[in-house]
Amino acid sequence: MDIDNNTYYSDQKNKSVPETVCVSTWNINSVKAHSNVLNIYLSKNQPDILMLQEIKTQTDLFPFLELSASGYHALVKGEKSYNGVAILSKTPVELITDVLPDAPDNGEQSRFIEIFCPTLKTRIINVYVPNGEPGTSDPHGTSKLEYKLAWLDALQRYIGQLLEQDIPFILGGDFNVIEYDHDVYNPAVFKNTAFTILPVRQRFRALYYTGLTNALRRFSTPEQPVYSYWDYRGSAFKKNNGILLDHIFLSPHWADKLLSINIDSEMRGMEKTSDHAPLQCRLSLL
DNA sequence: ATGACGGTAGCATACCGA
DSSP, rough: OOOOOOHHHHHHHHHOOOEEEEEEEEEEEETTTTTHHHHHHHHHHHOOOEEOOOOOOOOGGGGGHHHHHHHTTEEEEEOOOSOEEEEESSSOOEEEEESSOOOOTTSOOOOEEEEETTTEEEEEEEOOOOOOOOSSOOOHHHHHHHHHHHHHHHHHHHHHHHHHTTOOOOEEEEEOOSGGGGGGOGGGGGGTTTTTHHHHHHHHHHHHHTOOOOOOGGGGTTTTTSSSOOGGGGGGTTTTTTOOOEEEEEEEHHHHHHEEEETTTTTTGGGSSOOBBEEEEEEOOO
């Protein structure tokens, strides 16, 4: 019994056991510049887990206190100006690693964080896959596209290892892959880019062959495309000139528990917001 | 053909993103 924490103790007495859980992901495009919409999202949807990408700040400058006031714990892999990922959780979580094993840059760019959530008894893996454009130089002299391909290869190997061990996990984030032509408003615009070329699509689809379920594909069809990104330019959101880039993948344990998934495009329509919309799924705990 | 728009760093404008 925890007599030092009255809130925890009194909550436990009255709380019924939750039957579902909400797990979400959002490329926030700067956690500091867009903290207002982040707070609106958290209070509106009350996700149990939120994976954030492109927080664009160093770990020690992350707004831990503000989020703690909203009732969220946070584990963060930050970086100055670029990239950066974090996982918010209503209950305390434990860091497993903030470097993708065998990543081509050994985690120099902050694109990966994996945690264990004791209350959900699952791992959460949050990824911000390299963009890959324009295909010129990257920090290590290889092209940005090669960096992206090598990064996806490393992800695939690591996911394979977890599945071999029957470890339950949820993999979410910004994959920077346009899996099908119907995932973009105008396929011609992205033809022969690092988003659509076969080697990139093959590596994305390899996640299925390994045994993962793409939560969104359970409920969507090519005839009714859904998008998670709209460019700031050219009134793209107003015209629904979008792209589907963000995904949630479920290990076999969770695939059977999937109840629903949706993209909260309302958040994309707000002032001072990210160019991505959040993606959230509801899972059964029974 | 190019840029658009927006964030960061840092103070003018370059770099990056998708």
